[in-house]
Amino acid sequence: MMFDAFIEGLLHVLSWPAFGFLLLGALVGFVVGILPGLGGLATLALMLPFAYKIQEPISAFAFLLGMHAITGTTGDITSILFGIPGEGTAAATIMDGYPMTKNGEAGRAMGAALMSSLVAGLEGAVILALAIPIMRPLVLFFGSPELFMLAILGITFIASLSGSSLTKGLLCGGIGLMLASIGVDPQTGTLRYTMGTLYLWDGLSLGPVVVGLFAIPEIIDLSVRGTSIAETKVEKITGVMEGVKDTFRHFGLTMRCGFIGAFIGALPGLGGGVSQWLAYGHAVQSSKDQSSFGKGDVRGVLGPGAANNSREGGNLIPTVAFGIPGSSAMAILLGAFLIVGLNPGPEMLTKHLDVTFAMVWILVVANIITAGACFLFLNQLVKLTFVRGHLLIPFLLMFVFLGAFAAHNNFSDIIVTVIFGLVGYVMVLFQWPRPPFVLGLVLGTIVENYLWISSSAYGAGWLVHPTVVCIALLIAGTLIYSAIQARRGRSLEEDLEKRIGVEGTRQ
Amino acid sequence: MRLTARTGFSILVLVFFCYLVWEAQEWRLQARLFPWAIGIPMILLAILNIVQEVRGPKEEAGTSQDRPTDFQFTQPLDMSVAVRRTVTILSWIVGFLAGIWLVGFSITVACMTFGFLKIQSKEGWAMSLILTASAWLVYYVVFERTLLLPFPDGKVFLWLGLD
Numbered sequence: 060m061m062f063d064a065f066i067e068g069l070l071h072v073l074s075w076p077a078f079g080f081l082l083l084g085a086l087v088g089f090v091v092g093i094l095p096g097l098g099g100l101a102t103l104a105l106m107l108p109f110a111y112k113i114q115e116p117i118s119a120f121a122f123l124l125g126m127h128a129i130t131g132t133t134g135d136i137t138s139i140l141f142g143i144p145g146e147g148t149a150a151a152t153i154m155d156g157y158p159m160t161k162n163g164e165a166g167r168a169m170g171a172a173l174m175s176s177l178v179a180g181l182e183g184a185v186i187l188a189l190a191i192p193i194m195r196p197l198v199l200f201f202g203s204p205e206l207f208m209l210a211i212l213g214i215t216f217i218a219s220l221s222g223s224s225l226t227k228g229l230l231c232g233g234i235g236l237m238l239a240s241i242g243v244d245p246q247t248g249t250l251r252y253t254m255g256t257l258y259l260w261d262g263l264s265l266g267p268v269v270v271g272l273f274a275i276p277e278i279i280d281l282s283v284r285g286t287s288i289a290e291t292k293v294e295k296i297t298g299v300m301e302g303v304k305d306t307f308r309h310f311g312l313t314m315r316c317g318f319i320g321a322f323i324g325a326l327p328g329l330g331g332g333v334s335q336w337l338a339y340g341h342a343v344q345s346s347k348d349q350s351s352f353g354k355g356d357v358r359g360v361l362g363p364g365a366a367n368n369s370r371e372g373g374n375l376i377p378t379v380a381f382g383i384p385g386s387s388a389m390a391i392l393l394g395a396f397l398i399v400g401l402n403p404g405p406e407m408l409t410k411h412l413d414v415t416f417a418m419v420w421i422l423v424v425a426n427i428i429t430a431g432a433c434f435l436f437l438n439q440l441v442k443l444t445f446v447r448g449h450l451l452i453p454f455l456l457m458f459v460f461l462g463a464f465a466a467h468n469n470f471s472d473i474i475v476t477v478i479f480g481l482v483g484y485v486m487v488l489f490q491w492p493r494p495p496f497v498l499g500l501v502l503g504t505i506v507e508n509y510l511w512i513s514s515s516a517y518g519a520g521w522l523v524h525p526t527v528v529c530i531a532l533l534i535a536g537t538l539i540y541s542a543i544q545a546r547r548g549r550s551l552e553e554d555l556e557k558r559i560g561v562e563g564t565r566q
Numbered sequence: 567m568r569l570t571a572r573t574g575f576s577i578l579v580l581v582f583f584c585y586l587v588w589e590a591q592e593w594r595l596q597a598r599l600f601p602w603a604i605g606i607p608m609i610l611l612a613i614l615n616i617v618q619e620v621r622g623p624k625e626e627a628g629t630s631q632d633r634p635t636d637f638q639f640t641q642p643l644d645m646s647v648a649v650r651r652t653v654t655i656l657s658w659i660v661g662f663l664a665g666i667w668l669v670g671f672s673i674t675v676a677c678m679t680f681g682f683l684k685i686q687s688k689e690g691w692a693m694s695l696i697l698t699a700s701a702w703l704v705y706y707v708v709f710e711r712t713l714l715l716p717f718p719d720g721k722v723f724l725w726l727g728l729d
Contacts, residue, residue: 224618226614226618233583279656280652282655283648350603449687456682460666464715465709506600510603
């Protein structure tokens with residue numbers, strides 16, 4: 060019965076008009092993913108009413124899910140080429156993707172991002188197919204205390220990668236968490252840090268902050284350099300295939316990061332941004348030589364690229380199986396379930412199993428279509444990075460401001476973008492890492508909710524839950540390991556300097 | 567003891583956390599639990615960071631070579647040129663923002679793109695005009711006509727009663 064439904068799902072997706080809607084959704088997702096600031100979430104919300112018109116469940120999901128699955132992949136394109144995240148969740152790809160572009164390796168970075176996205180997207184779909192029957196106990200095992208600790212572990216993990224200053228990394232995570240508490244407190248209605256402005260009642264929105272924090276410092280750098288984005292001139296744009304090969308050279312890393320994406324995606328509340336940063340963290344931590352990260356290491360592109368796509372499969376697991384949305388986007392998709400007359404939950408695993416498997420196939424087909432389309436246009440896109448910076452800057456600025464505005468159609472978002480652009484500039488100047496900051500901001504609201512639920516349900520007792528203690532030990536281990544690594548790095552440097560000094564004296 | 571701009575920024579971070587924790591003291595427990603649970607340990611960390619900065623080895627801004635997980639600014643050949651260019655681009659960014667506020671997106675996109683290309687990049691008339699037209703068309707077709715974003719009119723039009 061399972062196999063029949065599996066094949067039936069594929070046939071449904073490839074039949075007309077479902078396939079036509081999938082192509083239409085792919086086109087919309089492609090454009091939305093590339094435009095900075097216009098998130099897949101907002102587009103999903105805008106396109107949801109079309110589900111009323113479509114009505115037929117598989118066609119509706121082909122349009123909505125196909126569109127959403129693609130925004131992550133195409134969001135990586137602007138992150139790599141211009142240092143401007145096309146999606147809030149695509150910011151981690153900037154860390155090594157943009158430096159690769161500056162080194163003249165945009166083709167390789169894009170090839171790696173697209174192929175890892177494709178491989179991990181398929182992995183996520185397979186995980187979704189396999190996990191549906193066995194996921195229930197695992198998801199229910201993680202209560203609020205465990206999810207709170209998991210979020211803190213994520214921030215610690217990223218902070219521990221902040222070069223020699225672990226303290227700064229942790230502080231940046233703390234700044235992000237504190238800024239996330241701006242706005243009306245959902246529990247008491249207290250206005251927190253709103254400075255008397257109505258705009259801050261809803262809190263700081265992620266899009267304008269991320270666009271400002273990452274794009275403006277890069278634009279300033281581009282202007283100061285006075286060159287093209289790619290500093291290295293090349294006669295012919297190559298390297299796309301090299302990036303594809305990189306995916307298979309580091310296949311284990313791609314698959315592991317894909318798994319991280321799917322796993323984090325399956326945990327309700329922890330979104331794509333979190334999985335991308337954790338995957339990036341894993342890529343750095345699992346490498347013997349970490350010195351090239353942040354300067355253009357392809358592994359720093361493969362990790363986030365993979366996690367960004369596999370999370371969709373993971374997100375769908377709790378959404379389909381229990382009606383618990385794995386992310387904000389899935390909460391909107393849940394609306395589509397109801398619009399087309401389906402009830403998420405056990406029915407989706409019995410009566411409508413073919414629809415569930417059709418979703419798996421939609422993810423597979425959408426990922427293949429995107430990768431194919433991106434590879435077709437890749438060379439044209441990469442050529443843009445060799446255009447003189449001064450010609451690109453006005454376009455980049457336009458997209459930064461339009462992207463900031465498009466998030467909520469609010470002028471104040473543009474001011475926030477500029478303010479955080481300046482903050483980002485100062486942070487880069489004084490080497491305060493931005494990734495923990497963004498992760499703190501992404502996780503802040505969720506962390507606060509989990510902290511409050513844990514405290515009100517268990518008092519201080521949740522601190523001694525066995526799983527909580529295990530995660531706390533893992534956090535302590537991460538901190539101690541990072542401190543030892545940093546100390547070892549410093550003593551090696553001092554040793555090297557001494558040796559160089561001795562050699563110099565001999566000569 | 568050495569006080570640098572870097573240390574100044576660290577002190578600013580400490581002040582930031584102290585303010586947020588102090589501000590929360592009047593709130594009900596539910597509202598202040600999170601800001602205090604995060605903010606108080608962060609104050610201690612910020613103090614530790616300042617101590618590390620003041621007592622640690624001297625390190626110029628943007629020179630760290632250890633494993634960075636963030637991008638670093640390109641090391642300029644001439645610092646005075648870098649400072650001048652930074653101030654210039656920041657002025658353009660603020661100018662863009664002011665333009666949007668005063669005259670709206672439509673006029674600002676055209677004027678700032680043309681202004682930047684002609685004045686800052688010293689491009690020829692033809693190149694400046696073609697690129698300005700392209701930028702404006704992208705703005706108009708994609709954002710205004712297709713996505714129907716409700717761009718606000720500039721304040722100037724409001725003041726003149728032309729909105």
